[in-house]
Amino acid sequence: MKRDSRLSGVLHVLLHMAQQPGPFTSETLAKAMDTNPVVIRRIMAGLRDLGYVRSEKGHGGGWTLACDLSRVTLRDVYKALGSPALLAMANRTEAPGCLVEQAVNAALDQAFYDAEALLLARLGEVTLAMLSDDLRRRLGARKHRAISAHHP
Amino acid sequence: MKRDSRLSGVLHVLLHMAQQPGPFTSETLAKAMDTNPVVIRRIMAGLRDLGYVRSEKGHGGGWTLACDLSRVTLRDVYKALGSPALLAMANRTEAPGCLVEQAVNAALDQAFYDAEALLLARLGEVTLAMLSDDLRRRLGARKHRAISAHHP
DNA sequence: GTTTCATGTAACTTTATATGTTACATGATG
DNA sequence: CATCATGTAACATATAAAGTTACATGAAAC
Numbered sequence: 001m002k003r004d005s006r007l008s009g010v011l012h013v014l015l016h017m018a019q020q021p022g023p024f025t026s027e028t029l030a031k032a033m034d035t036n037p038v039v040i041r042r043i044m045a046g047l048r049d050l051g052y053v054r055s056e057k058g059h060g061g062g063w064t065l066a067c068d069l070s071r072v073t074l075r076d077v078y079k080a081l082g083s084p085a086l087l088a089m090a091n092r093t094e095a096p097g098c099l100v101e102q103a104v105n106a107a108l109d110q111a112f113y114d115a116e117a118l119l120l121a122r123l124g125e126v127t128l129a130m131l132s133d134d135l136r137r138r139l140g141a142r143k144h145r146a147i148s149a150h151h152p
Numbered sequence: 153m154k155r156d157s158r159l160s161g162v163l164h165v166l167l168h169m170a171q172q173p174g175p176f177t178s179e180t181l182a183k184a185m186d187t188n189p190v191v192i193r194r195i196m197a198g199l200r201d202l203g204y205v206r207s208e209k210g211h212g213g214g215w216t217l218a219c220d221l222s223r224v225t226l227r228d229v230y231k232a233l234g235s236p237a238l239l240a241m242a243n244r245t246e247a248p249g250c251l252v253e254q255a256v257n258a259a260l261d262q263a264f265y266d267a268e269a270l271l272l273a274r275l276g277e278v279t280l281a282m283l284s285d286d287l288r289r290r291l292g293a294r295k296h297r298a299i300s301a302h303h304p
Numbered sequence: 305g306t307t308t309c310a311t312g313t314a315a316c317t318t319t320a321t322a323t324g325t326t327a328c329a330t331g332a333t334g
Numbered sequence: 335c336a337t338c339a340t341g342t343a344a345c346a347t348a349t350a351a352a353g354t355t356a357c358a359t360g361a362a363a364c
Contacts, residue, residue: 002322002349003242011256012244019252025339033244036324041340058332061339074259084322086267088237090155092164092185100171103287104163107226111274115267119239122263135255154320154351177310188353193311210361213310236351 003088006081009033010043011074011131017053018069018132023062046080070129075120077128086116155240158233161185162195163226163283169205170221170284175214198232222281227272229280238268 013029026037026044033040044063047053054066089112091105165181178189178196185192196215199205206218230236241264243257 002320003237004240004322005242005244006322007241008244008256008260011260012252015252015255027339037340038325038342039323041342042323045341055340056332057330057338057340059334059338061332063340074263085155085240087271088156088240089159090157092157092160099290100164100167100287103167103283103290104160106286107278107283108160108163111226111271111278114274115238115271118270119263119267122266126259126263131255131259134258135252138251138255154349156351158351179310189311190313190354191352193313194352197312207311208361209309209311209359211309211363213361215311 004084006043006084007074007078009035009039010047010077010081011128013040013044013063014047014053014065014077014128015131015135017063017065018128019135022064023056023060024064025062029063043081046082047077050076050080052076052080068129069132070127072128073124074126074128074131075124078120078123086119087112156236158195158236159226159230161187161191162199162229162233163280165192165196165215166199166205166217166229166280167283167287169215169217170280171287174216175208175212176216177214181215195233198234199229202228202232204228204232220281221284222279224280225276226278226280226283227276230272230275238271239264 012033016029016032017024026040029040030037040063044053044055048055052065052067052072054064056062056064089108091101091108093101094105096102096105164185168181168184169176178192181192182189192215196205196207200207204217204219204224206216208214208216241260243253243260245253246257248254248257
């Protein structure tokens, strides 16, 4: 399977939006991410349904942040995407009649469950505000380096 | 991407083999797993290279276990498959120039890394012998239930 | 030694899923 | 009413697993 980069993508969009006031058209956002406007609308649809962002049609329309970034975690964003599969691996068959398969599944399921739970927990620890702050730090660091270069 | 069931599949094969002396032809194993002999050979190739199983050509040939099941973990088997991707999600781009992307990646990488490490650790805790013992327990329980049904 | 059996492997097909694209309907603004 | 922007369906492309076919290689049986 191709690996899923929707979470990565939608976070990229949200962080861009958090850097300056909107609204932003799908086309603008698509250019910043080097992709297609429809892809933007697609990954943003779930966030709109949950009220994290708003979208307006017509002149001056586009996407706007509509939530407190310090109250939305990466896990919330993940859920807004529809909670796609986290692990690349899966059991051959779920609920098999074969006892061999049952024994294998029991062992793997335990490991899979733990890993998924940890991943979700980690995503739940990071808010969009924390990400945005980190980004500002990185932007500041770059500016500082530029200044240092001019005045060594 | 389609989700990867090779680990599940190869464990199924190994457990079948542990239940009775071999050798087993790819065709026999394929029938037990409702798949194709070539698929069996494919997923077994890595295990053969690492010496976990042996394969013989010609009459009376086939696959044989060639390791101490109590010393091979599910993690070892996973590595024998070539260590395929564990997570279904990934960053849009690795090592991006864009600072936004860097901030997103930094946050996700941390979560991804922790989840992968835990999954590998869990797989490393389970040996093939443990799986095989569990299977025997299940087989015993079924037999016991059958007897109970006859003599309630 | 020839036949039969089994693996080894390349090449191709199929399937599932994410991503990219086109087309057009819907609604808001000027 | 013309323009802009989203909403969405439909279709195309890309990637990777799984399934299939074909054939070469080597071992055992006869």
